[in-house]
Amino acid sequence: MSKHASMIGQMILIGLAGMVTLCSGAWGALALWYQLPGGKVVKNLGSVSWSLLVIALVGIAIYRHSWLPLGIYLLLYALLLLWWGRIAPTNRRDWADDVSRPLTGRVEGNQIVLDNVRNFTWRSNVDYDAHWETRRYDLDHIASADAVLSYWSSKAIAHAMISFGFDDGSHVVFSVEIRRKRDQQYSPIGGFFKQFETTLVAADENDIIRVRTNVRGEDDYLYPLRMQLPAMRALFLSYVRAANQLAATPAFYNTISSNCTTLVYHMARQIEPGMRWDIRLLLTGYLPEYLHKLGAVDRSVPLALLRKRCRITEQARRTQPTENFSQAIRQPPPAS
Missing domain, CATH: 1.10.8 (Helicase, Ruva Protein; domain 3)
Incomplete structure (x- = not known):
């Protein structure tokens, strides 16, 4: 037996x-x-x-x-x-135009100088005017930080970006993105298998938000963040350090562990160590619920109403090429 x-x-x-x-x-x-x-x-x-x-x-x-x-x-x-x-990431490939140049920054007192800020004019995904700029930002004049979510697949999946505003009306958006080779397409499964490097893009809102709403047909939301000015400055500097690190030491993009929200989360934890991990950091479409729970966005109204107020897709699509895009997307949404 x-x-x-x-x-x-x-x-x-x-x-x-x-x-x-x-x-x-x-x-x-x-x-x-x-x-x-x-x-x-x-x-x-x-x-x-x-x-x-x-x-x-x-x-x-x-x-x-x-x-x-x-x-x-x-x-x-x-x-x-x-x-x-032994498969190592590299910064030397034939990159797609919109991720071809690495973002770097340097600190000069309270001034931050960013090299390779993207400011493309998009007519379609394959028809655009490429512009890369050097821009200077004064941290003493930082005025706002907004979380931008762009939905492109389902309610559970969104691309997350942070837009910093200054008291002169200018804005710069930081976005953690895959660094695609020329003619390469994004694959969420490939993101688990070292198919893409990670890049950090700094771009004008008229570029990086407009291309999503007006060219790619994505649905975008802009949530003003409730942050103290010192925390905004610290987060901005964290982006600069992360950009310099990626420029010097390339890293692979990973769909789970190194994506558009996890890097931001790790930087934010340096500012607020008590911030807890949450599954909504992976299911980024539900990130507003996480931010609402933390009190990082306006909690004076129900989340459903906040989401409705923060939708900017229609405002973005109505803008004209000569219009102030950042100002236009912050106007109240059209009455339904």
Whole structure:
């Protein structure tokens, strides 16, 4: 009886180990598909060959009640991880025009000088006038900070940006984005497999918000943040430090751990250590609920009404090229 129970226990353990092997093997197949050098034929061949090998090893282990095939898999998986660990990010690729130049900044007293501030004029995703500028900002004149959310897929998914305003009416938006190669398309799955580097863009609102609302058809919301001026200055400087760090030491974008909100969260925690992690930092479409709960946005009205007031899509789409875009999107929304 004990021998029979022992055999059943071994079979269960092998089965569980087989499941773990299949899951890790699936990750390996995707890693090979996204990162194996060569064209689609090579990538498909490598990914399919790996998958068949993993399935064969698991099948043999279960059929023969043997740990040897799984031991062989562990060795192969270790080699795969060794190869994976040697894939390093770089700042030297043929980048798409809108992420081609790295943002850098330097502090001169209370003045912040930003190099490579983007100020494109967009007519379509492929038709635009490219302008990169050096701009100077005085932290003594910072006046506001706004969270900008741009919905492009579903209610749960939005791109998050921070716009800083100054008392002369100027604004600059910081946005953590994927750094795409030329003609490369965004893939959320690829974001798990070192397909993109991370870049930090500083841009004019007339560029980075307008392209989303007026060109890409996204739905945008601007939430004024309730922050003290020292915290605004500290957050602005955190962006400058992060930009300089990325310019000097490239990093991969990760859909979960290093995306448009997690970097901001880590910077904000340096200012407010008590800020807690929340799933809405990943499901960025629900970020307003998180900010409302923290008291980081206006809590004098229900969230539904605040969301309605903060929607800027229609104001943005009604603007003319010569109009003050930042001023126009801060006008009250049209009556419904």
